[in-house]
Amino acid sequence: MLCQKCNEKEATIHYTNIVNGMKVETHLCPICAKEKGDLFMSMDQFVLPAPLQQFIAGLLLSDAQHMVGEAEPSTAVCPSCGLSYGQFLKQGKFQCPDCYVTFEEALYPLFEKLHNKNKRHVGKIPKRGGENMIIRQQLATLKLHLKEMIAIENFEEAARIRDEIRALEKRCISKGGGSDE
Amino acid sequence: MNDLTIFQEPFSPWMHEQGPFDDIVLSSRVRLARNLQRYTFPKALSIEMKQEITQKMADKFNEKTFCTDRVMHMFHMDELTDLQKSVLVEKHLVSPLLTKTPGSSVLISSDEQLSIMIHEEDHLRIQSMFTGIQIARAYELANQMDDWLETQLDYAFDENFGYLTSCPTNVGTGLRCSVMLHLPGLVMTKQMDPTVHTLNRLGFVVRGIYGEGTTALGHLFQLSNQVTLGKTESEMVDELTKITEKIVEQERHARDHLMTHARFMLEDRIFRSLGTLKYAILMQSKEAAERLSDILLGIYLGFIEGMSIQQIRQLFTWIQPGFLQVYAGKSLDINEREVARANLLRKYLA
Numbered sequence: 070m071l072c073q074k075c076n077e078k079e080a081t082i083h084y085t086n087i088v089n090g091m092k093v094e095t096h097l098c099p100i101c102a103k104e105k106g107d108l109f110m111s112m113d114q115f116v117l118p119a120p121l122q123q124f125i126a127g128l129l130l131s132d133a134q135h136m137v138g139e140a141e142p143s144t145a146v147c148p149s150c151g152l153s154y155g156q157f158l159k160q161g162k163f164q165c166p167d168c169y170v171t172f173e174e175a176l177y178p179l180f181e182k183l184h185n186k187n188k189r190h191v192g193k194i195p196k197r198g199g200e201n202m203i204i205r206q207q208l209a210t211l212k213l214h215l216k217e218m219i220a221i222e223n224f225e226e227a228a229r230i231r232d233e234i235r236a237l238e239k240r241c242i243s244k245g246g247g248s249d250e
Numbered sequence: 251m252n253d254l255t256i257f258q259e260p261f262s263p264w265m266h267e268q269g270p271f272d273d274i275v276l277s278s279r280v281r282l283a284r285n286l287q288r289y290t291f292p293k294a295l296s297i298e299m300k301q302e303i304t305q306k307m308a309d310k311f312n313e314k315t316f317c318t319d320r321v322m323h324m325f326h327m328d329e330l331t332d333l334q335k336s337v338l339v340e341k342h343l344v345s346p347l348l349t350k351t352p353g354s355s356v357l358i359s360s361d362e363q364l365s366i367m368i369h370e371e372d373h374l375r376i377q378s379m380f381t382g383i384q385i386a387r388a389y390e391l392a393n394q395m396d397d398w399l400e401t402q403l404d405y406a407f408d409e410n411f412g413y414l415t416s417c418p419t420n421v422g423t424g425l426r427c428s429v430m431l432h433l434p435g436l437v438m439t440k441q442m443d444p445t446v447h448t449l450n451r452l453g454f455v456v457r458g459i460y461g462e463g464t465t466a467l468g469h470l471f472q473l474s475n476q477v478t479l480g481k482t483e484s485e486m487v488d489e490l491t492k493i494t495e496k497i498v499e500q501e502r503h504a505r506d507h508l509m510t511h512a513r514f515m516l517e518d519r520i521f522r523s524l525g526t527l528k529y530a531i532l533m534q535s536k537e538a539a540e541r542l543s544d545i546l547l548g549i550y551l552g553f554i555e556g557m558s559i560q561q562i563r564q565l566f567t568w569i570q571p572g573f574l575q576v577y578a579g580k581s582l583d584i585n586e587r588e589v590a591r592a593n594l595l596r597k598y599l600a
Contacts, residue, residue, distance in 0.1 A: 150290045162371075165290040166406035166414045169421075176411070176418070180479055183419055185453050187480020190412025192423040193393075195400040202409045 072098035147171040204237055211237070256323075257337050258576060260567040262362035262379075266560070269382020273550050273559055274498050276430040276470070277379055279342070280388040280487075282396050283415045283424035284374040285406040291416040292351065292369040300353035300369050307368060310402045311357065320364060322357040333581070336572030342379065345370055364391055371416045372424075374399070383494050385427050389487050412479065422479030427490045430459060431497065434469040434547045435504030438516075445497070453477045454493060468539035468566070473497070509551060520548035528599050533592035538569045545599075557599075568594060 072080045078098035146153045149167035157163065157172060169176065180188045194202045211234050218227040269275070285291060289299060304326075311322050327335065327349055335349040338356070343365050348354050354369040367375040376399070378392040406414040412422040420426070436442045446456045459470040473494065475486050508516050523544035527533075546562050548554035567573055574590045575582050582590055 150294060152294075161418070162293070162416050163291065163414070163418070164294045164416075166285060166287060166408075169408055169411055169414050179418060180411075180421065184422065184477045184479035187422075187477065189410050190408075190422045190479060192412060192425070192482045193396075194409075195405050195407055196397075197400055197404065199407065205409075 070096050072096065072101050074098075074101040145171050204240060208234060208237055256341075256343075256358065256362065257334050260341075260573050260576075261560075261564045262341055262343075264361050264363040264379060265381060265563070267381055269380055269384050271495075271498050272382035274432055274501050275383045275494060276432060276563060277381055278383055278385045278388050278429050279377065279379045279427070280385060280392050281378075281426045281428075282374075282376040282392050283372040283413065283420045283426075284376065284396065284399070285414055285416070286373050287404040287406045289373065292354075292371065292373060293416065295369070297353045303373060304353070304355050304368055306403070307355075307357065307366075307374075310399075320359040320361070322359055322364075322366070324355055324357050327354045327356070328352065333572055333575055336570075337576060340567055340570040340572045347371065364395060366395070372420070383429065383491060383498070385429065385487050385491050385494070389425070389427065389483060393483070419476070420478050423481070423483050423486065425478055425483055425486055426474055427486055428472050428474035429490065429494050431471045431473060431494070431501075432469055432543065432546055433471055433497070433501050434543055435501045435508060436497075437469050438508060439504045441500065441504055445500070449473065449493070452493070454490070467536055468543040470539070470543065505547070505551065516547075516551070517553055520544045520551075520553050524548065524554065524599070527595045529596065530592045532588040533569075533595060534588055535569055535571070535591065538591055538595065539566065542566055542569075561598075565595065565598060568598075 070080045072078050073096050075098060078100065080096035080098055144154065147165065147168045148171065150165040152164040152168055152171075154172055154175065157168065163169065177188045191206070194206060196203070211230055215227055215230045215234065218224070218230060265277075269278075286303060289295060289303065292300065295303075308324055311324070325338075327344075330338075330349075335344075338344045339346050339349060341362065343358055343362060344356050344367055348356065348367050348370045351369055354367070356368065357366040359365065363380070364376075364378050367377070376392045376395050378388045378395075380388045380391075408414055413424040415421050415424055433442065436445055449456050453476050455474050455476050457472050457474075458467060459472055473490070475490055477486075481489075523541040527538070527541050527545070542562055542565055545554060545557070546559060549557055549559055549562065568577065569591050571582075571587055574587050574594065577594060578586075578590050
């Protein structure tokens with residue numbers, strides 16, 4: 070077998086790289102392997118390794134195939150950056166923030182797969198421009214608590230939470246309803 | 251920090267601080283991916299637009315400081331030498347991708363604990379590092395910077411999807427927490443494969459730091475969260491902290507087991523490594539990492555005295571190509587580096 074890198078010399082060094090449970094085999098000649106040895110040392114951990122990228126692209130493609138029949142595959146093109154859904158599938162990366170809006174419907178099933186069945190953000194919200202989002206997030210949490218309190222018949226606490234919810238809802242309305250800008 | 255220390259010192263100032271469990275957990279790191287509204291992501295962004303954002307960032311940090319004792323210094327990749335770039339990569343202050351991206355820059359705090367990569371895969375990547383298991387502290391610091399930045403800039407954010415990122419694997423919180431672990435006990439007792447398997451199923455990613463899957467060089471592994479959407483930041487921090495503590499417990503257990511059942515073999519291996527490092531004339535980076543890993547274990551088990559874990563950690567950085575050349579004061583080819591690496595190790599461990 071020839072070395073994968075130089076394609077000239079006989080590959081004598083074989084190793085298996087496992088990234089996220091995916092096996093990637095590499096076959097190198099001693100000279101290229103030596104160079105690679107030094108490369109290992111400066112590898113950074115935050116760079117997405119190529120196999121993972123392919124894995125994502127694979128997920129996207131299988132999703133697209135999956136959706137044929139249920140809904141037509143998206144022919145949408147992002148109006149802001151010109152990225153087509155097909156290109157997105159191929160590269161596995163978005164090109165601008167508006168891509169998320171353009172391909173929104175197709176993204177939920179993908180995110181569920183990538184993020185362990187989660188599809189909605191529940192974390193931090195930027196304060197600037199996000200006041201109402203923050204209130205809505207607090208409301209959702211409070212409503213969950215309210216249910217819990219009712220379930221364990223802690224009505225005193227439930228009443229307190231209900232008042233808190235009402236106060237927040239008023240604040241949300243006075244801020245101008247749905248606008249987040 | 252002046253330019254000299256950052257490019258000359260293999261040990262970042264923050265690494266001198268001791269952290270909880272730092273005999274097994276070398277460091278904790280968090281990273282927040284952020285993008286700005288109204289700009290395409292860096293890969294599709296023109297140089298002019300990139301410069302506009304970089305200038306915006308420079309102005310913000312000139313006008314005000316987010317925190318008086320953390321002055322941020324800006325470096326533009328296009329203005330650095332190849333050697334300076336590899337030094338920043340070896341110190342994990344920037345990613346290799348950043349050094350290859352035209353028009354990219356980085357802001358680094360004086361203590362090198364906090365950095366912001368500009369125009370890597372996302373417009374901004376805020377990153378913070380601490381010794382030992384201190385994921386919560388690392389998040390707190392990165393989050394403070396994020397809080398300050400969001401008062402200055404308009405982030406690309408969506409109510410459903412959270413922080414919008416170039417790659418769908420980062421969307422939501424944009425938070426990646428990771429720890430660097432030294433796990434010779436689990437590897438030698440053949441516990442690493444099942445451990446990795448379990449961690450994967452729990453939604454965590456394990457990688458050999460030096461890229462060799464589960465038989466990683468130097469027994470160094472990086473553990474990080476895979477899921478960034480649908481969990482709060484504090485949940486993510488807590489989960490990784492708990493998992494890491496559990497692994498530390500198992501690693502200690504494995505080391506005890508080895509000491510009880512294979513003490514002489516272990517001792518022999520450690521002293522052979524010490525001997526090799528002390529006397530070898532040529533040393534490849536892979537072998538150096540493996541031998542140094544044995545020394546770390548030897549210190550932990552009390553076989554080797556008069557050396558600290560911190561010192562050996564410093565050597566892990568010294569033996570990398572960039573720092574070897576800084577140490578030698580000239581550029582070295584791959585064969586010269588093997589000689590220089592062996593020289594350095596001999597001197598240091600004599």
